[in-house]
Amino acid sequence: MEIWIGRDGERHGPYKEEQVRAWLRSGELSRDDLGWREGLADWRPLSVLFPEETVVPPAVPPAAPPAPVWPQSAPALAPAGFWQRVAAYLIDALVLWIPNLLLGNLLGERQAQAALQQAQMLAGNDPQLMMQAMQAYLHAAAPAVLAQMLLGWLYFALCESSVWQATVGKRALGLRVTDLAGRRIGFAKASGRYFAKLLSAFILGIGFLMVAWTRRKQGLHDLIAGTLVLKGRAATATARSGLDA
Incomplete structure (x- = not known):
């Protein structure tokens, strides 16, 4: 042990x-x-x-x-505060905005939105035509939405399981994602943390707000995945090898 x-x-x-x-x-x-x-x-x-x-x-x-x-x-096991994590998320949203925009244009999301608006105008108050227009939009926009979800998953999971232990936003603010003992997490745990965010968002965002009042500053997705967001950047590979020696 x-x-x-x-x-x-x-x-x-x-x-x-x-x-x-x-x-x-x-x-x-x-x-x-x-x-x-x-x-x-x-x-x-x-x-x-x-x-x-x-x-x-x-x-x-x-x-x-x-x-x-x-x-x-x-490094000390000092959890990051709520507003630090909000700021890091806003930076990550900016990082992902341009590639998401490009994916939407390449895979027809903008054209699907324009087609939906036109169909809604033609449908007027007819609920059946409105439903048909919405179904057509979802079918046309599905490739772009799936590609954007895939991008978000790979961005967060790969970054948080890397030697950085952080996304660009967290790295910029000097934060890192670890397991409950302060160790680097693997890709599987980082993926589980990412998809657990869907539950945090589904319950009206309360899962994210939990960071403000839980003892170790954990959101619902952190509690599910068994992770912490700590202050302090991850040690570099050189520094780690020196400690191990």
Whole structure:
């Protein structure tokens, strides 16, 4: 089992359970330090996770295990605020606006809208003709709508599972998307997070507004996917390799 350690507002690890127990016994770790492992909803004191471990000075000190190395650049797990995420989304909307516009023109969405307006004028108050006009519009606009949905999915899922851990908007504001332990997420989890946004939007946008009042600033889609949006950019590949060494 792997354990993450929280000390002075920073996250360190993961470490093997045996290492953490040894550090507790030797005094390298305090029982008041925080710990987290897969399956826990939140960080807990090490005294709660390992109540049986106590620091008892031995008569003849044995060879101590290597002390934990605390990376100086380990990012704190500070969640991004509601308005920061709104600003990031607006930037992403601008990034996607031009390609969505091009897809709409190439795949006939604008022509379908013009045809719908003309059909509505000709239909007048006839509900049957209005229904036929709407069906014709949906049929004509479907390729463009599907292409735009595909673009949005790939944009968010690929960016948030990349080394950036963020879309262009989040990157610009110094934010990143992680799992509940602050780690980089994969493409499958990023995809699940994206499609869970449909549910957040379907319930009158309440799923997005939940970011403003939940404890870890999670929207409904974050709770479903098991993700966080944190302050601080993701470490670069060079920095990570240095820490791993």
